[in-house]
Amino acid sequence: MEQSPRPAHCLVFPYPMQGHINPMHQFSKTLVSKGIKVTLVTTKFLSKSFQQLSGSMPVETISDGFEGGYASAESLEAYFSKFKKIGSETLTKLIEKLNATGFPVDCIVYDAMMTWVLDVVKSFGLVSAIFFTQSCAVDNIYYHVKKGLINVPVENRVSLSGLSVLEPLDMPSFVHNPGLYPGLLDIMVNQFSDIDKVDWVLCNTFYKLEEEVIEWMSKQLRLRAIGPTILRKCLNNQKTREDDTDNGLQMFKPNTDAYMNWLNEQQDHSVIYVSFGSLAELNAEQMQELAYGIKQSGKHFLWVVRASEEGKLPKGFVEETSAKGIVVQWCSQMEVLAHKALGCFVTHCGWNSTLEALCLGVPMVAVPIWTDQRTNAKFVADVWRMGVRVDTDKNGVFKGEIVGHCIREVMDGEKGKEVKTTSKKWMDMAREAVKEGGSSDISINEFVASLTQHYKS
Numbered sequence: 001m002e003q004s005p006r007p008a009h010c011l012v013f014p015y016p017m018q019g020h021i022n023p024m025h026q027f028s029k030t031l032v033s034k035g036i037k038v039t040l041v042t043t044k045f046l047s048k049s050f051q052q053l054s055g056s057m058p059v060e061t062i063s064d065g066f067e068g069g070y071a072s073a074e075s076l077e078a079y080f081s082k083f084k085k086i087g088s089e090t091l092t093k094l095i096e097k098l099n100a101t102g103f104p105v106d107c108i109v110y111d112a113m114m115t116w117v118l119d120v121v122k123s124f125g126l127v128s129a130i131f132f133t134q135s136c137a138v139d140n141i142y143y144h145v146k147k148g149l150i151n152v153p154v155e156n157r158v159s160l161s162g163l164s165v166l167e168p169l170d171m172p173s174f175v176h177n178p179g180l181y182p183g184l185l186d187i188m189v190n191q192f193s194d195i196d197k198v199d200w201v202l203c204n205t206f207y208k209l210e211e212e213v214i215e216w217m218s219k220q221l222r223l224r225a226i227g228p229t230i231l232r233k234c235l236n237n238q239k240t241r242e243d244d245t246d247n248g249l250q251m252f253k254p255n256t257d258a259y260m261n262w263l264n265e266q267q268d269h270s271v272i273y274v275s276f277g278s279l280a281e282l283n284a285e286q287m288q289e290l291a292y293g294i295k296q297s298g299k300h301f302l303w304v305v306r307a308s309e310e311g312k313l314p315k316g317f318v319e320e321t322s323a324k325g326i327v328v329q330w331c332s333q334m335e336v337l338a339h340k341a342l343g344c345f346v347t348h349c350g351w352n353s354t355l356e357a358l359c360l361g362v363p364m365v366a367v368p369i370w371t372d373q374r375t376n377a378k379f380v381a382d383v384w385r386m387g388v389r390v391d392t393d394k395n396g397v398f399k400g401e402i403v404g405h406c407i408r409e410v411m412d413g414e415k416g417k418e419v420k421t422t423s424k425k426w427m428d429m430a431r432e433a434v435k436e437g438g439s440s441d442i443s444i445n446e447f448v449a450s451l452t453q454h455y456k457s
């Protein structure tokens, strides 16, 4: 058969949220480096909040049916239901447009939270690849719920295939304490609807990190561990500043000069970096506890408090602590984690933050708030031994004093020594997985080869 001169064309469609866009954007860059044409898809509303749209690949928009995005929907259920309807229609139109303009689409890599995309993929006869932005362990737990193998709410210790024993507080919050967010539990569990009809199941993890659970899940599904999908340049110890344009789909603007100048003045491994990702909202009391813990640790700190959260900072905190640290609204996290001044990362354990710290060998103080963060924190502290975990209750409430204690433990204590050694070990293994010939690289190559075969046939 004669070979067509065009490369295979993949649409990559993350759920419109920073923590989902980042890993799928980085994965897209890897696909491009392997000869695939990628078009990123996002919602019209979200595209307006990106700091820049031009980057290494084209971005197209579809509609979720809401002028004001998620915030203008009356409920989560209403958002998802309209997104499904309008999203299906506008995604269909986008594919028709691309097909007519000489860039026919061959495959859609779509976020597992939007299972409805599969119907659109099937209607065009394209290759489908579902992308999980959370750990394989967490996916495994939702899979068990979907198959009726565990009942929600989980109130006792459980032992699941492919996983070690987990306490209820180690489970994703929706599984242990679904009360507040029953809609979210449905969404997470429904990631596995029609999973048997999907061509590829891609998971942002790597083989050695989650060996047993990946083995087990691979027996149920055509699952491939293709991660960690993070800014590659950082893995090669190269500076990331020039890569900022490539990391361009950022919803918030970092004031890079201010904190980089400050970091440059600090001693090696002396600074704690505190960030709870793009979504977590602490109440004023918890913000106060966290501020207390940071202050009480006595360490120099760089703390990210998003603009929407700033009002909850204790009065006078920034001024009182200005000799010790700085508070910024957003930063280029990979660049910060890669800085030699970094000593540890006080994190909510969002999966991207966890993987980013892991890839840069930065020990963690895990303060999980909700969703998958508890399971991640359990693994960070007890399985991978890359950090210590701050106790949080059923509702994610923690004590500042414990945060301070855990920071000192990682920065100064005996435990810190062990954690630093194991963090370095995991860093090396993550880099092995993504380099040429590594386990994730092989999986990605397999996926890429299947696309090329598809469009040729």
Ligand SMILES: O=c1ccn([C@@H]2O[C@H](COP(=O)(O)OP(=O)(O)O[C@H]3O[C@H](CO)[C@@H](O)[C@H](O)[C@H]3O)[C@@H](O)[C@H]2O)c(=O)[nH]1
Pocket: 018, 019, 020, 022, 133, 134, 275, 276, 277, 278, 279, 280, 304, 329, 330, 331, 332, 333, 334, 349, 350, 351, 352, 353, 354, 356, 370, 371, 372, 373
């Ligand atoms: O100042 C900052 C703070 C964060 N980030 C980036 O923002 C992303 C945050 O992602 P993550 O750590 O996963 O946290 P969330 O934004 O909270 O992500 C949501 O989505 C993740 C993937 O599904 C889940 O694991 C989390 O629990 C969920 O809250 C990371 O890539 C960070 O590098 C920055 O670039 N600058």
